[in-house]
Amino acid sequence: MASERRLRIKTLVMVLAMVVCANVGDLMLKRGMTQIGVVKVSPSALGHAFWLTVTNPTIWIGILFLIGFMASYMTVVSWADYSYVMPAGAFGYAILTLLAVVFLHENVSATRWIGVLLICVGVLLVGQTKPSTTTATDMQKVTA
Amino acid sequence: MIGTILLLAVLICGSTGGEIAMTYGMKATGEPARLRQKALLIFLGRAVCNGWFWVAIPLMAASFYALLVLLSWKPISFVIPASALSYVVGTLGAKYILKEEVDAARWAGVILVCAGVALVAIG
Numbered sequence: 639m640a641s642e643r644r645l646r647i648k649t650l651v652m653v654l655a656m657v658v659c660a661n662v663g664d665l666m667l668k669r670g671m672t673q674i675g676v677v678k679v680s681p682s683a684l685g686h687a688f689w690l691t692v693t694n695p696t697i698w699i700g701i702l703f704l705i706g707f708m709a710s711y712m713t714v715v716s717w718a719d720y721s722y723v724m725p726a727g728a729f730g731y732a733i734l735t736l737l738a739v740v741f742l743h744e745n746v747s748a749t750r751w752i753g754v755l756l757i758c759v760g761v762l763l764v765g766q767t768k769p770s771t772t773t774a775t776d777m778q779k780v781t782a
Numbered sequence: 783m784i785g786t787i788l789l790l791a792v793l794i795c796g797s798t799g800g801e802i803a804m805t806y807g808m809k810a811t812g813e814p815a816r817l818r819q820k821a822l823l824i825f826l827g828r829a830v831c832n833g834w835f836w837v838a839i840p841l842m843a844a845s846f847y848a849l850l851v852l853l854s855w856k857p858i859s860f861v862i863p864a865s866a867l868s869y870v871v872g873t874l875g876a877k878y879i880l881k882e883e884v885d886a887a888r889w890a891g892v893i894l895v896c897a898g899v900a901l902v903a904i905g
Contacts, residue, residue, distance in 0.1 A: 648817065712829055713822065716808040720801060721876035721884050725869060725895040731902045746905070753901030760894030763887050771883035772809070 642768075645717070649769045652714035653723060657730040659707035666700030718769045725764045732757045786856065789848045793865055796845025798872040800838040802879055807834030809880075863900035870896055 677687040691697055714723050732754045738744040811832050814825035829835055852861045873892045876882040
């Protein structure tokens with residue numbers, strides 16, 4: 639029972655790390671690309687845009703967060719089910735909507751609120767199930 | 783129309799195929815000894831030496847490329863709801879390829895999340 643509780647807690651922590659890193663990373667990339675401006679499609683303009691991208695610190699912060707997302711995703715699926723982790727990751731859409739309302743004072747449509755509600759109920763339903771239904775040994779048998 | 787359907791197929795199959803391959807690789811690697819910096823770095827080092835990791839990366843890259851092309855063709859309010867189907871395809875992959883136990887509660891949750899993501903994108 640204690641090990642099941644420990645499994646749930648460490649899975650929750652890693653899923654939260656995944657969601658935070660993915661959303662902050664996307665936000666930083668978006669901010670960085672806005673600083674660079676509209677990229678024109680011509681060889682010289684693309685070269686210049688590439689140089690601006692690789693020298694922009696905001697883009698690098700975004701990339702670091704996305705590496706953090708990848709590392710936490712890889713870590714959590716090493717013990718938890720893919721079908722448990724994948725829907726839980728969608729919780730980010732709900733968090734982004736709440737952040738948009740609280741900090742950016744954006745108007746959110748009824749359709750979007752219903753979507754957020756469905757995501758929250760869906761994530762709660764998946765969260766009630768066992769985080770891991772296979773073992774590494776099972777998987778080694780499958781991959782063999 | 784056919785081009786859009788083909789790209790959606792690449793987007794959905796690439797992302798779920800990549801994630802399933804990654805899960806295969808990570809399960810074969812085994813979980814980290816501890817959730818501490820050194821143990822995690824050793825664990826990630828072992829993971830990138832696993833062949834499945836290198837199957838996953840090109841699939842995910844193809845999916846990302848398909849997403850970029852689709853976004854240049856169609857509005858985001860079409861692309862994201864359509865790509866939300868990957869939650870259902872991924873769960874089917876988890877059940878039949880990874881042999882995970884997907885019970886009724888998990889299926890209901892996945893379908894609600896799929897519908898929710900589509901509504902958030904449309905709204």
